[in-house]
Structures are given as structure tokens and as C-alpha cells.
Amino acid sequence: MKYVIVLVIAAVLSLVLFGYMNKNKGDNQEVTEEKNRARTETTKDIYLAGGCFWGVEEYMDRVPGVIDATSGYANGITENPTYEEVCTGDTKHAETVHVMYDTDVISLEEVLQYFYKVVNPVSYNKQGNDEGSQYRTGIFYINEEDLEIIEKSISELQKEYDKEIAIEIKELDGYYLAEEYHQDYLKKNPNGYCHIDLGLADEPLKKIKDDVVIDESKYILPSKEEIKAMLTDEQYKIAMAGSTECAFDNEYYENHEDGIYVDIVTGVPIFSSNDKYESGTGWPSFTKPIAENVIKSLNDNSNNMMRTEVRSNLGNIHLGHVFEDGPKDEGGLRYCMNSSSLKFIPINEMEEKGYGYLLE
DSSP states (O other), rough: HHHHHHHHHHHHHHHHHHHHHHHGGGGOOOHHHHHTTTTTTTTTEEOOOOOOOOHHHHHHSSTTEEEEEEEEEOOOOSOOHHHHHHHTTTTTEEEEEEEEETTOOOHHHHHHHHHHTSSOTTTEEEEEEEOOOOOGGEEEEETTTTHHHHHHHHHHHHHHHSOOOOEEEEOOEEEOOGGGGGGGGHHHHSSOOOOGGGGGGSSOOOOOOOOOOOOOGGGGGOOOHHHHHOOOOHHHHHHTTTTOHHHHHHTTTTTTOOOEEETTOOOOEEEGGGGEEOOOOSOOOEEEEESSSGGEEEEEOGGGEEEEEEEETTTTEEEEEEEEEEGGGTSOOOOEEOOGGEEEEEEEGGGTOOOOBBOO
């Protein structure tokens, strides 16, 4: 009996200490209990504000890999606000959905990609028919390591818009569960108001296949005259004459966008963003080609060095060199390429440009 009492006391003290440690974040007991539901070592959290939380909660709850989604109020200036108080705008809270997701199934980058599908990212304080600061968009994080991923994601999203992205990126500073009638609102009220297309949760994100076969007979090798006309002097010097471009001063070494890199002459896919990594050398680097048959390797003893040159198979253009100092867990190779020999096709343009067969 004494042992049980000690355990109970220890448990109570732990809960009190946990509540105290989270007080500055505004977490209440309901939130603490919610966070611990269905939690495993691969569970992570992100808080997303996307206008009326009824639709966002139901939408995120349908996304594969999301364990749970709940509606609440985040990043305001008061504690335990009511819906009526939040609606005045005076509390500065945003209607926010707490998303718990399984990293074995879905990554934070992918969660954000689903989120972007249902918000207008350049609209300030307005989503759908709802206006006010409580309907602003936001990504509120609790793990510092998530910030870099979020900022990179927003940077890529910005490329798709002329207007400035309006999505707030802030550390979570207080989150309170909304009233019970708001939770699972659209499950309780299937015909209730919703400003987003819930069906978008059923549409998988575009991904580039890992194991592909490239049929080079679909591509045409231009004549020497045509190649000369289609390339700039710099591209011709590198791709056709075998020169090397300057490190840290080329088009793709810092490109982190999803897509494929094709032979600048023939359009044959050569590399995928799936295999691109930051090597620190100043040139775009890959762990492997998109398919083995699209490249060929030659001994290169120029400049008093023994290297392995990489050329495209159909176009026979100089791409760069391959070295054995790449990531060990990815095979140990570093394909060090020249941007001028490649053309990048963003993943969202692959279908319209004839590369849809490479998408999952």
C-alpha cells in the first residue's frame, strides 16, 4: 500500500512540474493530455493556422500519417480565451490546428505541402470568406530544429508567387484547446461551413520515382549546328568542350527545389533532386544518376590528375566527374556536376513538359 501511495505522490508531483514547465507556453491541462494521446517515439507536433479551424482540422485529420488534429487558439496575449473573445480580435489569438503526425509515415516538409494546398499564402488576415486577425495563416513550431525546415519550405513556396508570403513563422507561444463543440466539428456536422476542399487530402503529393527506366529512344540528339545555336557560349564551352565552371558561382549548386536535372542538349533525365545533397564543394552534387543507362564514365588524365569523367550517354556532353568521397550510407559516390550542362525541371512542371512518367 505504501508503495502505491509513493507512486501516486510521484505521479502527482511529475504532473505539477510538467504543468509548471509548460506554463510559459500557455499549455493547459487539456492540451497536456491531448499531446500525450497516441504518442510514440516517432510522433511530432506542428501547429497550423489556416483560417477557420473547422475545415483545417478535418482536412489535416484526413492526411495520411497524421495521428490526430485538434482545434484551438494560439499565440495570443491572454490565457484561456473563449471563442467569443477570440472573435473580437482583441486577444490576438489565431484559430490554430494542432497536428500530431508520425514521422515514419510523413515528414514535416510533406505536412507543410498538404497545408499549402488549402490556404491562400499571400492573403493577410483573410481565408475564404473569413476576415480578421484570428484567421491569419501561421506555422507555429515547438521544436527548434523544425525552423530551418519551415523556412526552407516557405522560401520554395515564395518562388511560386509575386506577392510576399503572408504566413507567420513563429515559435508556439501559448495554445488553448477550443470549446468541445469546435472539436471534430465537420464530423458532427457534415454539412457545416467549410472554406476549403477537403478532397485535396486524398490527392497524394507529387514525388519523383526512385527506381526508373529511361527510354532514350524517346529523345532526339540535335545536329552540331543546332547544338551550337541552342547553347550560350559558356554552356557550349563546358558541355561540348569539356571545361569546368566556377565553384559557388553556378546556377544549381544551391538549388534545393524538387525536380529533375536533364541533359541540356537532348532533354534526357540525368539526375533527380531525390539524390542531390550539399557537398560543400560549390557544384551541384548527387549520390547517383536517375538511371544507370543515361550516363557513361571515362578515364580522365587531364591537368595531371587521374579522374573519372561523367558524360551523358545519348548527348555525349561533358557533365562533370565522379569521386569516391560521397555519403557512405548512400553508396559513397559524389557526382560533381556542372550546372551549365544541365537544365532543371521543377516537379510541378514535369507533367506538362513530358516527364510525368517519372512521378509516383
